[in-house]
Amino acid sequence: MTEPIGVAIVGTGMWGKRIAQAVVRTPSLKLVTCFSRKEEARTTFASTFGCEAASSLEEAIGHPNVRGVLLITPNFAHRKGVLACIANEKYIFLEKPIADSMPDARAIQQAVAESRLMLMVGHAFRRLGASRKVKQLIDQGAIGKVVLAEANFSLPGTLTPEKWRFYRETCPGGPLMQLGVHHADTLQYWLGPVESVTGSFSRMATSAEIDDVGIASLRFASGALGTITGSYVSPKTYWLRLYGTEGNLHYQTDMSIWPNAEQMDSATTLTLTDKSGQQTAIEFENRDMLHDQLDEFARCVRGEASPETGASEALAALSVIRGALKSHDTGRAISVEEL
Numbered sequence: 001m002t003e004p005i006g007v008a009i010v011g012t013g014m015w016g017k018r019i020a021q022a023v024v025r026t027p028s029l030k031l032v033t034c035f036s037r038k039e040e041a042r043t044t045f046a047s048t049f050g051c052e053a054a055s056s057l058e059e060a061i062g063h064p065n066v067r068g069v070l071l072i073t074p075n076f077a078h079r080k081g082v083l084a085c086i087a088n089e090k091y092i093f094l095e096k097p098i099a100d101s102m103p104d105a106r107a108i109q110q111a112v113a114e115s116r117l118m119l120m121v122g123h124a125f126r127r128l129g130a131s132r133k134v135k136q137l138i139d140q141g142a143i144g145k146v147v148l149a150e151a152n153f154s155l156p157g158t159l160t161p162e163k164w165r166f167y168r169e170t171c172p173g174g175p176l177m178q179l180g181v182h183h184a185d186t187l188q189y190w191l192g193p194v195e196s197v198t199g200s201f202s203r204m205a206t207s208a209e210i211d212d213v214g215i216a217s218l219r220f221a222s223g224a225l226g227t228i229t230g231s232y233v234s235p236k237t238y239w240l241r242l243y244g245t246e247g248n249l250h251y252q253t254d255m256s257i258w259p260n261a262e263q264m265d266s267a268t269t270l271t272l273t274d275k276s277g278q279q280t281a282i283e284f285e286n287r288d289m290l291h292d293q294l295d296e297f298a299r300c301v302r303g304e305a306s307p308e309t310g311a312s313e314a315l316a317a318l319s320v321i322r323g324a325l326k327s328h329d330t331g332r333a334i335s336v337e338e339l
Helices: 014-024 039-049 057-061 075-087 102-114 129-139 174-191 289-301 311-330
Strands: 005-010 029-035 068-071 091-095 119-122 146-154 194-202 213-220 225-231 237-244 247-253 268-274 279-281
Touching (some): 005 014, 005 057, 014 029, 014 039, 014 289, 029 289, 075 091, 075 102, 091 289, 102 311, 119 289, 119 311, 129 174, 129 237, 129 247, 146 174, 174 237, 194 311, 213 311
Parallel strands (some): 005 029, 005 068, 068 091, 091 119, 146 225
Antiparallel strands (some): 268 279
């Protein structure tokens, strides 16, 4: 049996814990050490998951038994973390988005390209069984030519001043940067590249600095149109709708299960409506998206695969959100080529 790949987790917050739980479900990886700026947080995390607690970022990344690093850190820290991993010749799993600015994202892409290392970005939602089935149906022509797409991802939460998501500077785009970016990846996985974006944002109900609601209107290179919407103050919501010349697809998840990401497929319904209006429930394989991406990461480290969601795919997703932000500021549609 092949020895598991030793990994370090940097970032021990809510999502860091979810990723660590997924590591436990992934025999091809072994959690060796962890790091968080707060000593109590990292020691508690280490005790929970049976790993070492590093006293510094450098100690965690430089651990001799670590081949890969899982960076589950705030967006603004991604560039620094990636460069530190490259300096220590470690393979990198980076939670989405790749960065919160295009310059940082491109710097990450260039640094990885110049190294002999590999970067995977955590756009996990395209790996859901329902998402894979939608891709298959589109490719088979089940709904004809897709002309319109709609998607929403909303999560309520308490944003307080000690949280980086509270501030415009560290969380530009609010829910679209953190949530909608998932749809920006999935829709381009299904329908091809976005060509231009129009965006609008508003601060409606939160006490935080950030805009708590946003919308990105998309024009795909295929000619199809789309919208991505999201809210930080509305009940948990995750759905996507595709409208085609031969039928429509409705993808709906009961998000009462969130943040148990491994349960998403079992809480999802996929419905095909044909031109006569008849509706058919579509079956699909239930997948554990976090396990699947981490197992892929292990295979990439071994040289057995290439990352499905590398820097290029992550840049394409980020460009949708940054394009929406620039459009909001300038009052015009933004071509992704000008970002």
